Amino acid sequence: MNRSGVRGMLRSPFVIVTGVVLAWFVVTFLVWPNANLLIATFFPDGTLTLRAVDKLISSERAMRSLTNSFLLAVVLSVTVNAVGIFIVLVTKYFDIKGARLLWFGYASTFIYGGIVLAAGYKFIYGENGIATDVLLRFFPGLDPAWFTGFFAVVFVMTFATTTNHMLFVSGALGKVDQQTLEAAKSMGASDWTILWRVVLPMLRPVLFAVTILTFLGGLGALSAPQVLGGREFQTIAPMILTFSTSLTSRDIAALLALVLGVATIVLLVVLTRVEKGGTYFSLSKVSSELVKQKISNPVVNVVVHVLAYALFAVYTLPVVLIVLYSFVDSRAIESGELSFGAMSLDNYARVLGQSSGLRPFIVSVVYSGLAAVISVVGLIFVTRILSKYRNWLTTAVEYLLHIPWILPATMIALGLIMSYDHPNLLVGNIVLTGTTVILLISFVIGKIPFTLRLLKASFASVNDTLEEAASLMGARMMYIFRRILMPAVLPTALAVGALNFNSLLDDYDTAVFLAHPLFQPLGLVIKANTDGAVSLDARANTFVYTVLLMVITGVTMYLVYGRAMRPGKGRRRRAGRGVLPTSGGASVAPVPDASTRPGAGVTARTATQPSAEVA
Amino acid sequence: MRKLNQLAATTAAAGLLLAACSPSGADSDTGNGDGGSGETLIVYTNSNADGRAEWLTAEAATAGFTIEVVGQGGGDTTNKILAEANNPVADVVFGLNHVYFSQLVAADTIEPYTPSWSEEVDPALGDPTGDGMYWPVVQQGIVLAYNADALAADEAPTDWTDLWNDERFHGRYETVDGLGGATTQLIFAGILTRYQDPDGDLGVSDEGWEQIQGYFEHGSPAVPDTDLYARMAAGDVDMGQMFTSGIPSREEEYGVTTGVVTPEFGVPFAVEQVAIVQGTDQTEDAQAFIDWFGSADVQAAWSAEFDSMPVNAGAIEQADASIVEFHAGLQQQDVDFEFVTENLSSWIEKVELEYVQ
Known part of the structure; x- marks a missing residue:
């Protein structure tokens, strides 16, 4: 393919048009807002000031929040890995009765996350929650507000973020070679030795990548600490939100966001270094399918079974209850009662029948839909150029397009506000704050890295010779684009679009900064409804919204992954492989054939939103 | 290619949907100045609680105004208008007191207008500069309310500072850590x-800042989702901050008899004002709305519904005598509002950073 230099590239009008638009977009929305944030924090009047730094350092509360955020990140790295590896092992590695059922239970985090999940857990384990009621019956001395603070946040986020393990670790496990295990076994290795010395080491690169995502998710967590953290456990992101609202305190918010951003970058750099030091190509080329391992020790076997089903209960309880409650009238919800007699479709009729009830849903669907379409369509053109021409310019652009991956969503949102709340030539002197567009822009920005990576992998899979042949036969650029490239890329493009749509549907972290007061997406409404003090109907509506969200997400997930998730062989493995390069800006895990697999990468949901998705 | 066409069709449909559900948002950006009657007026307020927003929306609708109330705390509402100064979303703002309004005026976010009922209100309660940028509608005392069933009048504190300086009250008063509300901010202002x-x-x-520290150190943090009066009824706490118009409805709902602490300094008085937001594309509608909202009849109805103490003389005549009497009996604290206005945001920032626990 054409590996020509910059000059050759710029001869094509297609490249010039796309390039101009792209350059404008990158400068306006990726570079300037964040640079401006830096400037506004440290050089508000052109001279260096450390006011924000002083304020922050002298604030015990801010320091505690920072510590808490890091603590959360570290603890989650442990708990999420423990739970995540366990659920992967019991569904894919060990021979556990009912593994398929278990898998479906654990997969519940595929269909809901973020604010919706936090709200769901709060409803069940919170002060008037049904689980708390049951617990109080057994332990009358229990504080009804037991489910709050550090423990609650860790608990919820642990079970909310194992999605990555389900996707990536499962995939990698599928590649473990049965013959290696047999060999180990014949040399007398115990179950434990095989697991510890053979299987887990093979999963190391994946675990590495997943751990980073978990860590970043913990660091930037917004909704879970906000909903469940209470007074005792405050973290950075909610504090950023508090200070961002006041013009005079914005520099403090910006500084906190910067701390998050710097921490993220440092972590990525360090881990990439560490990762490069090791060799992990231990996966055999001609592997034979992994056979599920029996646990030979009967006691251990029972214990693992019990644990597996206990976790199953934890995962499924909120989903089941949310679905049930969505049919119960609001009064019964208030009292926490759950009787089948009180069930009806009234809540659905109210949400779907009244424009006010349906409105947030429509707002979210429209925003997510537009953002999904714009990001995919726009990046198809961009990716085409990036994959066709390789030179310093395209490389640089590609790096810049990864900015949204490195910086926390809160920082990007704040940068947009601070840069475009006054007329700015970059956007034609239009003030973007207070419009409906700014949230859309932010949604599109957030989806760029994920979309780019997967589309790029997809373009790379197109057979070069086809294009060359067409070109030799006189086909024009656009014709080649339409008839040869598009059909090859379209499946991936549609899948990526669907995943983007899904992940934005329940967005809270971005919307809370940027949404227009009259067009509040679902995430904000659901968050507002967790605050109590809302009408009973509003609370009941939340359950309906959640169920509708789950249905939409579930259907999309099925369409995208459905076949790959079936017990069938090759596809599942492929899914696991292609995904890896998507994990976190710098490609953390070395995956040899990742970029050559058609449509394979399309398996990342959570991986793509380290800070946004993860509650 | 069929799929591509589908994609295009979906995009178009999505675009249409967005257009369909953005009647005012999109238009207010372009700033078409045709007076735009029938369009939604966006009303920012901190006076939206306890059903006020719903009531106002419904009453306004019968009077021919389509309004959308966006409610937030007083500090937050002010910040929002300031942040949106270059592209205002709101058309009308009400409920803030003149501390906030003077910040808004200073930032050039208020459009001057003299309402038709301007003669019916005491000018001393309005814009202290005499420019008449904003006009008073409701008077509100910001008080320390206590459960009179739990504390006899002679056992009750005599001032906010008693709460942390007298051990008897430690843990018995509610502290609020969401500082965006006008009530909370005024309490701090009244102390500082x-x-x-x-x-x-x-x-x-330093002594002043020690008071703030004491406030947080010895209080019982507000419980999310739980009203102060619910906690008083349950016996968790005996006192906390309250705005006067909120008292009667809560007494009724929770069966608590309220005592009000009357410090010798007096209590901070918030006079809620109304004004047009600079940059609105619906000036005429906004003016008409303000004329309607501040009129004697509407203010009287508002008072009857929400126990507020009106400013409009005609509304005071119609208001419940006990409300008028109660407010007449409250001694107003002489707050140096210029000093407060100048420092409030910095104070709140300092409290957020250093004292909130």
Whole structure:
């Protein structure tokens, strides 16, 4: 393919048009807002000031929040890995009765996350929650507000973020070679030795990548600490939100966001270094399918079974209850009662029948839909150029397009506000704050890295010779684009679009900064409804919204992954492989054939939103 | 290619949907100045609680105004208007007191208008500069309310500072850590303004800041989702901050008899004002709405519904005598509002950073 230099590239009008638009977009929305944030924090009047730094350092509360955020990140790295590896092992590695059922239970985090999940857990384990009621019956001395603070946040986020393990670790496990295990076994290795010395080491690169995502998710967590953290456990992101609202305190918010951003970058750099030091190509080329391992020790076997089903209960309880409650009238919800007699479709009729009830849903669907379409369509053109021409310019652009991956969503949102709340030539002197567009822009920005990576992998899979042949036969650029490239890329493009749509549907972290007061997406409404003090109907509506969200997400997930998730062989493995390069800006895990697999990468949901998705 | 066409069709449909559900948002950006009657007026307020937003929306609708109330705390509402100064979303703002309004005026976010009922209100309650940028509608005392069933009048504190300086009250009063609300901010302002010290941090002496520290140190943090009166009824706490118009409805709902602490300094008085937001594309509608909203009849109805103490003389005549009497009996604290206005945001920032626990 054409590996020509910059000059050759710029001869094509297609490249010039796309390039101009792209350059404008990158400068306006990726570079300037964040640079401006830096400037506004440290050089508000052109001279260096450390006011924000002083304020922050002298604030015990801010320091505690920072510590808490890091603590959360570290603890989650442990708990999420423990739970995540366990659920992967019991569904894919060990021979556990009912593994398929278990898998479906654990997969519940595929269909809901973020604010919706936090709200769901709060409803069940919170002060008037049904689980708390049951617990109080057994332990009358229990504080009804037991489910709050550090423990609650860790608990919820642990079970909310194992999605990555389900996707990536499962995939990698599928590649473990049965013959290696047999060999180990014949040399007398115990179950434990095989697991510890053979299987887990093979999963190391994946675990590495997943751990980073978990860590970043913990660091930037917004909704879970906000909903469940209470007074005792405050973290950075909610504090950023508090200070961002006041013009005079914005520099403090910006500084906190910067701390998050710097921490993220440092972590990525360090881990990439560490990762490069090791060799992990231990996966055999001609592997034979992994056979599920029996646990030979009967006691251990029972214990693992019990644990597996206990976790199953934890995962499924909120989903089941949310679905049930969505049919119960609001009064019964208030009292926490759950009787089948009180069930009806009234809540659905109210949400779907009244424009006010349906409105947030429509707002979210429209925003997510537009953002999904714009990001995919726009990046198809961009990716085409990036994959066709390789030179310093395209490389640089590609790096810049990864900015949204490195910086926390809160920082990007704040940068947009601070840069475009006054007329700015970059956007034609239009003030973007207070419009409906700014949230859309932010949604599109957030989806760029994920979309780019997967589309790029997809373009790379197109057979070069086809294009060359067409070109030799006189086909024009656009014709080649339409008839040869598009059909090859379209499946991936549609899948990526669907995943983007899904992940934005329940967005809270971005919307809370940027949404227009009259067009509040679902995430904000659901968050507002967790605050109590809302009408009973509003609370009941939340359950309906959640169920509708789950249905939409579930259907999309099925369409995208459905076949790959079936017990069938090759596809599942492929899914696991292609995904890896998507994990976190710098490609953390070395995956040899990742970029050559058609449509394979399309398996990342959570991986793509380290800070946004993860509650 | 069929799929591509589908994609295009979906995009178009999505675009249409967005257009369909953005009647005012999109238009207010372009700033078409045709007076735009029938369009939604966006009303920012901190006076939206306890059903006020719903009531106002419904009443306004019968009077021919389509309004959308966006409610937030007083500090937050002010910040929002300031942040949106270059592209205002709101058309009308009401409920804030003149501390906030003077910030808004200073930032050039208020459009001057003299309502038709301007003669019916005491000018002393309105814009202190005399420019008449904003006009008063409701008077509100910001008080320390206590459960009179739990504390006899002679056992009750005599001032906010008693709460942390007298051990009897430790853990018995509610502290609020969401500082975006006007009630909370005024309480802090009412305390800090007594400790003016040009050499102190942000104009307040160390002793003054110790009061804020004491407030958080010895209080019982507000419980999310739980009203102060619910906690008083349950016996968790005995007192906390309250705005006067909120008292009667809560007494009724929770069966608590309220005592009101009357410090010798008096209580901070918030006079809620109304004004047009600079940059609205619906000036005429906004003016008409304000004329309607501040009129004697509407204010009387508002008072009857929400126990508020009106400013409009005609509304005071129609208001419940006990409300008028109660407010007449409250001694207003002489707050140096200029000092407060100048420092409030910095104070709140300092409290957020250093004292909130």
